[in-house]
Amino acid sequence: MVSLLDAELRKLLGLRTAWIGLLVGFLAAPALVFVSAGSTRRAIAEGLYTDSSDLGFQTLGIGVLGAMILGVVTVSSEYTPTGEDAPGARQLTTTLAAMPRRARLLTAKGAALTLVVAVQGLVTTVATLALTRLVHGSLVPSPAPGRLAGAVLYWVLIGLLAYALTLIFRNGIVTLTVLVVNTSVVSVSYLLTKVTSAAVYLPDIVGAHMFLNEVGDHDVAPVTAGLVMSAWVAALLALAGWLFGRRDA
Amino acid sequence: MNAVRAEVGKLLTLRSLALTLGLTWAVTLLLDALDPPGGSVLPYGQVGFLILGVLATAHEYQGGGQIRTTLLAMPRRYRLAAAKAVALVVLAAPAALLVAGTAGEPGGALSLVVDTLVAAGVGLLIRRPVGAAGAVLIAYEIGLPLIRTHWGEVNDWLPLAGVLIFAVASVVFARRDGADGS
Numbered sequence: 022m023v024s025l026l027d028a029e030l031r032k033l034l035g036l037r038t039a040w041i042g043l044l045v046g047f048l049a050a051p052a053l054v055f056v057s058a059g060s061t062r063r064a065i066a067e068g069l070y071t072d073s074s075d076l077g078f079q080t081l082g083i084g085v086l087g088a089m090i091l092g093v094v095t096v097s098s099e100y101t102p103t104g105e106d107a108p109g110a111r112q113l114t115t116t117l118a119a120m121p122r123r124a125r126l127l128t129a130k131g132a133a134l135t136l137v138v139a140v141q142g143l144v145t146t147v148a149t150l151a152l153t154r155l156v157h158g159s160l161v162p163s164p165a166p167g168r169l170a171g172a173v174l175y176w177v178l179i180g181l182l183a184y185a186l187t188l189i190f191r192n193g194i195v196t197l198t199v200l201v202v203n204t205s206v207v208s209v210s211y212l213l214t215k216v217t218s219a220a221v222y223l224p225d226i227v228g229a230h231m232f233l234n235e236v237g238d239h240d241v242a243p244v245t246a247g248l249v250m251s252a253w254v255a256a257l258l259a260l261a262g263w264l265f266g267r268r269d270a
Numbered sequence: 271m272n273a274v275r276a277e278v279g280k281l282l283t284l285r286s287l288a289l290t291l292g293l294t295w296a297v298t299l300l301l302d303a304l305d306p307p308g309g310s311v312l313p314y315g316q317v318g319f320l321i322l323g324v325l326a327t328a329h330e331y332q333g334g335g336q337i338r339t340t341l342l343a344m345p346r347r348y349r350l351a352a353a354k355a356v357a358l359v360v361l362a363a364p365a366a367l368l369v370a371g372t373a374g375e376p377g378g379a380l381s382l383v384v385d386t387l388v389a390a391g392v393g394l395l396i397r398r399p400v401g402a403a404g405a406v407l408i409a410y411e412i413g414l415p416l417i418r419t420h421w422g423e424v425n426d427w428l429p430l431a432g433v434l435i436f437a438v439a440s441v442v443f444a445r446r447d448g449a450d451g452s
Contacts, residue, residue: 059420
């Protein structure tokens with residue numbers, strides 16, 4: 022299992038697109054703190070923020086893009102043809118020849134991804150919160166450790182969500198489109214929460230309640246939010262594992 | 271003219287493109303039927319046209335290396351790039367009208383066509399469907415809104431930027447290796 026994990030880690034970190042994901046994840050949120058410093062200060066002065074403890078955490082939303090890219094490419098790279106001359110040959114063929122037990126393979130892949138994404142999430146969250154304190158000083162209360170843990174957990178779960186969805190669709194474009202759009206201002210999940218309050222429990226919306234006090238118009242307790250999102254991810258992972266075990270590679 | 275016809279033929283017969291357009295229209299129709307408070311559903315249709323543009327150029331670099339055959343048949347690369355742009359606009363325009371009409375804003379069709387062209391330019395530059403789709407989506411859905419909140423409106427510049435991106439992509443396309451996507 023250790024050598025399998027080692028192999029999956031090397032494969033993931035050997036991908037150029039994975040490094041893009043790593044860089045985006047590390048840099049996007051801290052950079053946004055600087056970019057939006059002016060307008061945030063103005064918003065605080067005008068009293069638009071009812072809860073300034075959300076400040077640093079809100080910026081993190083953009084950083085999870087990195088976790089998404091990592092979750093997608095760890096699977097989509099296996100399904101991409103390895104060469105122009107042999108469109109039938111894919112990395113997955115070699116991977117499965119070396120490790121035919123598919124459940125173990127998926128576990129190792131997921132563990133490697135979790136490891137990378139957790140480190141990324143922790144480093145970025147701490148850096149972003151520290152920068153927010155540095156830029157805005159005493160305007161921002163010092164972050165509660167529980168919320169920090171919630172943010173890192175959200176980061177990891179988003180990575181695993183992307184992983185599970187890409188395994189189900191076997192196509193990076195579909196997952197990337199769904200997840201990137203839902204991160205943005207034209208989030209479909211967010212739109213649905215305005216139509217029906219049940220949509221508050223969609224994975225990407227409910228997860229944000231783990232570390233943000235104000236998400237949309239509804240309130241969900243952080244622990245409930247964590248449990249609901251974990252349940253979503255676990256269910257999707259189970260479905261992905263079942264499909265991966267049964268169908269043609 | 272033959273080059274344009276060939277490109278139109280390729281675009282018309284690709285299943286992934288038809289699927290993208292079908293899904294785009296279906297999502298627009300569905301969201302419009304839900305009638306969400308807070309305005310337009312056109313931005314959701316826009317996402318579909320971005321993917322359409324990326325796939326239209328990047329699909330030739332997917333497994334099988336269609337681009338080699340294409341370049342063998344049509345070695346004049348600037349003309350090929352222009353034919354691709356014309357074919358894409360010819361096909362995207364009626365689809366854009368349909369989707370924009372469904373969203374209740376037929377005037378938005380033109381910007382959808384421009385977005386498709388931008389995405390096609392990025393697809394031609396990056397040569398990988400997944401990477402290009404990620405880049406275009408992040409630029410449009412995360413980058414542009416950020417620029418709008420911090421530096422002001424940019425919509426007037428998008429058509430110019432679109433033509434520029436496609437022009438740069440054409441020059442790069444004409445000057446580098448044909449097939450090697452690695």
